[in-house]
Amino acid sequence: YGLETHLGMIQKHIHAFKPGVVIVDPISNFLGAGTQAEAGTMLLRLIDFLKSEQITSLFTHLNIGGGSLEQTDEGVSSIIDSWLLMRDTECDNERRSSLTILKSRGMAHSREIRSFRLTDHGIELGDLTDHEC
Numbered sequence: 001y002g003l004e005t006h007l008g009m010i011q012k013h014i015h016a017f018k019p020g021v022v023i024v025d026p027i028s029n030f031l032g033a034g035t036q037a038e039a040g041t042m043l044l045r046l047i048d049f050l051k052s053e054q055i056t057s058l059f060t061h062l063n064i065g066g067g068s069l070e071q072t073d074e075g076v077s078s079i080i081d082s083w084l085l086m087r088d089t090e091c092d093n094e095r096r097s098s099l100t101i102l103k104s105r106g107m108a109h110s111r112e113i114r115s116f117r118l119t120d121h122g123i124e125l126g127d128l129t130d131h132e133c
Helices: 002-018 027-033 036-052
Strands: 021-024 057-061 084-092 094-104 113-120 122-127
Touching: 002 027, 002 036, 027 036, 036 057
Parallel strands: 021 057
Antiparallel strands: 084 094, 094 113, 113 122
């Protein structure tokens, strides 16, 4: 489908299902369905729709080496309320995951970089120094 069809179908399903939370994983895939500007416009409209419906949303973006980690190609970082950066690094033949809050509009937040693990009991945060090479 094109981006307009994707947006229309998403809105149709949201009106029918009435979710409290919507997750879009990853928004970078929309670049394959149109230009960078078209994907950005579609996502701005989707974010505006979700906010107007008071639906909490979570968007992921895959960043493949070399790009800025504090913005997206689609240009939506300026309207996102909270921006988390999750990063994997290789160390001693294993992948290590870290998490930091780049911004959180209108809220106090930590600027620490923390290690994290996804477990059967949720996310476990640790000190990054415990996992550095």
